[in-house]
Amino acid sequence: MKILKEKSRQYKGNAYFKYKVNIPVGAISRAQLNEGEDLQVTSEPGQILLSRVGAKKQEFDGVRSQLYKEALEEFPNTRENDIKCMKKYLSPKDGERILEIGAGSGFFSQHILDLIGEKGRLIVSDPSLEQLEAVKKLNKKNIDVIQFVQFGSETVNLEKDKVDAIWSFGTMHHLIQKTKSFENMDRVLKKNRRVVICDVFQGSKLAKHFDDKVAKYCIVGHEVSFLSREYAETLCYLVGFEKPKFYDVNMKWKFKNKKDIGLFLYKLHGMTKTTPEECLKGAEEILGIEKKGEYYLLDWPLTVMTTRKK
Numbered sequence: 001m002k003i004l005k006e007k008s009r010q011y012k013g014n015a016y017f018k019y020k021v022n023i024p025v026g027a028i029s030r031a032q033l034n035e036g037e038d039l040q041v042t043s044e045p046g047q048i049l050l051s052r053v054g055a056k057k058q059e060f061d062g063v064r065s066q067l068y069k070e071a072l073e074e075f076p077n078t079r080e081n082d083i084k085c086m087k088k089y090l091s092p093k094d095g096e097r098i099l100e101i102g103a104g105s106g107f108f109s110q111h112i113l114d115l116i117g118e119k120g121r122l123i124v125s126d127p128s129l130e131q132l133e134a135v136k137k138l139n140k141k142n143i144d145v146i147q148f149v150q151f152g153s154e155t156v157n158l159e160k161d162k163v164d165a166i167w168s169f170g171t172m173h174h175l176i177q178k179t180k181s182f183e184n185m186d187r188v189l190k191k192n193r194r195v196v197i198c199d200v201f202q203g204s205k206l207a208k209h210f211d212d213k214v215a216k217y218c219i220v221g222h223e224v225s226f227l228s229r230e231y232a233e234t235l236c237y238l239v240g241f242e243k244p245k246f247y248d249v250n251m252k253w254k255f256k257n258k259k260d261i262g263l264f265l266y267k268l269h270g271m272t273k274t275t276p277e278e279c280l281k282g283a284e285e286i287l288g289i290e291k292k293g294e295y296y297l298l299d300w301p302l303t304v305m306t307t308r309k310k
């Protein structure tokens with residue numbers, strides 16, 4: 001089939017066109033689309049996707065997103081070390097413009113906003129509008145909330161050379177088109193400015209936990225690709241970033257009661273195909289739990305990667 005371009009009308013001196021293409025009736029019925037429906041267009045070089053408006057569900061929508069938010073609300077102090085890690089490695093400065101990729105329900109957003117102050121600007125992005133709802137509720141003036149369907153896609157319409165720093169936590173493994181994502185980072189980052197990525201890396205105990213337990217029991221599965229240090233370094237090389245530095249950081253998430261660890265993981269990962277008790281057992285076997293003072297500490301070994309645009 002061929003695309004036909006037809007002039008449809010002339011308005012205020014501009015010509016408008018319609019593009020026509022023959023679609024087999026079988027394709028329309030398989031897609032369960034009907035005549036007259038509103039469609040949205042997503043395009044990439046060489047392909048166009050037509051989908052019902054609002055029909056494209058994200059991995060972190062519905063029950064998955066709801067349970068994730070509940071985990072963070074019910075155990076607000078568990079991830080204190082994650083905040084310390086952000087402050088140490090990203091170290092946001094007053095007045096900076098920062099892009100957060102995969103901000104989720106905004107666990108870091110409030111803290112970054114406090115550090116960049118009113119003259120700064122935080123651009124919060126995530127494919128899940130449901131996750132971003134919580135960020136919108138922060139109701140701050142110095143924040144832009146954007147839905148990127150894929151940070152790895154062509155359609156990241158942020159201005160060029162816009163930000164001083166990029167922060168991403170627990171998200172890189174979800175980005176399937178990593179080269180494209182790094183190209184987008186390069187495009188939106190000002191010269192000599194930093195990228196700080198904290199994520200699960202290949203070969204870690206955490207990667208084992210996700211592949212063995214989360215992928216089996218999560219309500220939406222967990223089909224991802226973890227970075228290796230070699231591949232991360234290659235991505236930096238390909239887009240012309242400085243050679244990255246890597247740091248092993250063990251977050252040690254803390255809990256008052258041991259059984260809370262099972263419930264927290266059950267909700268955080270949406271592991272509705274198993275029980276909180278089984279989640280606790282898996283965490284003890286794979287990750288490790290120790291008692292220190294009045295707290296139970298769960299090993300949560302991540303890698304921080306820092307680099308700069310040359």
Ligand SMILES: C[S@@+](CC[C@H](N)C(=O)[O-])C[C@H]1O[C@@H](n2cnc3c(N)ncnc32)[C@H](O)[C@@H]1O
Nearest residue numbers: 060102103104107128150151169170171174175
């Ligand atoms: C584990 S959550 C981390 C959220 C937040 N950074 C935190 O630490 O609480 C991963 C987030 O990545 C988002 N995500 C998934 N695919 C993505 C993509 N292709 N581009 C950007 N973000 C993505 C998900 O919607 C989700 O909110």
